[in-house]
Amino acid sequence: MLAGLLPGLAFGAIGRVEVLEGTASRHPMGGVSRPLAVGADVEVKDTLEVGPKSNLKLTLNDGSVLMLGEGSQLFINVADFEGQERKGFVARLGLGKLWASVKKALAGSDAKFEVETDRAVAGVRGTRFRVDAAAPTYMGALSPRTLVQVAEGQVQVMPRMLVRSTPLEKASKERTQAPGSQEVTQEQWTERIIQLQADRQVVVDAELGTAKVGTLDRKVAGDAFGRFVTRNQGPKTP
Structure with missing residues (x-):
């Protein structure tokens, strides 16, 4: 039972470190x-950072599992549990690798249960x-690329891709903003929904304005x- 897996969770804890290879911090x-x-609790609004040549495994209150690879940064924005039932979970992967x-x-x-990046x-x-x-x-730039791979079940992916400007719009921007200093606004992005099945993946590359769906890259x-x-x-997964 889950209670046996996660004994004595502290008040406010939404999960616990089960495996740690190397170093990580909250x-x-x-x-x-x-x-x-190992055994340390994590809480909502924590930012988790995994060190070089390190890996981390967490078990959440509902029994879901998260793993993070070296150099990963994960911000836990929403983690709402009622006992062993999940009401909602949203985390933002700033960079690195996450498996759930x-x-x-x-x-x-x-x-x-959502995982967000700059691109999807x-x-x-x-x-x-x-x-x-x-x-x-x-420094300060958005992550240039996101890869989502599905091992089991189905994942709904909403890629965020840069909308191409017309030559006139580009010229106007060049007259008012220094090259490389422009911040991408919400209005400049477009979204669509991709349903990914098992053994499929999508690569979202905003620089190219593409979301490429294909078979899972085993490498x-x-x-x-x-x-x-x-x-x-x-x-x-149960």
């Missing part, structure tokens, strides 16, 4: 960054999937982080 909002260890095994919501429940939002009800967010090319799935996932993923 930075509470408004607090001081602290190193993580999401426990299915109860029948009739609209409880969402991946939403599920219960499945196994991976999200890779490439590191920004310079990516079998990299060092993928091997960590294989060693620690446990039984299939």
Whole structure:
């Protein structure tokens, strides 16, 4: 039972570190960054950071599992649990690699589980999937690329792709803004929904304004982080 897996969760905790290879830390909002260890609790509004050559596995209150690869940064924006039932979970992957095994919501429940990046939002009800967010090319830039791979079930992906400007619009922007300083606004992006099935993936590249759907790249799935996932993923999603 889940209670046996996660004994004595502290008040406010939304999950616990189950496996840690190397180093990782949690930075509470408004607090001081602290190193993580096996058994440590995590809370909503935490920012989790995984060190070089390190991997982290968390088990959430509802039994869902998150794993993060080296260099990953994850902000837990929403984590609403009622006992062992998930009401909602939203996390933002700033960069790095995330794998999730999401426990299915109860029948009739609209409880969402979403992972956001600069380039896409991946939403599920219960499945196994991976999200890779490439590191920004310079300080303050958006992540240039997001990869979503589905191992089991179905994932709804909403890519955010830059809308092409007309030559006239480009000329106007060049007269008023220095090259490289323009901030992309919400109005300059377009969204559509892609339903990804098992063994499929999508690559969202805003620089090219594309969302490329194809078969799952086994080389990516079998990299060092993928091997960590294989060693620690446990039984299939209930």
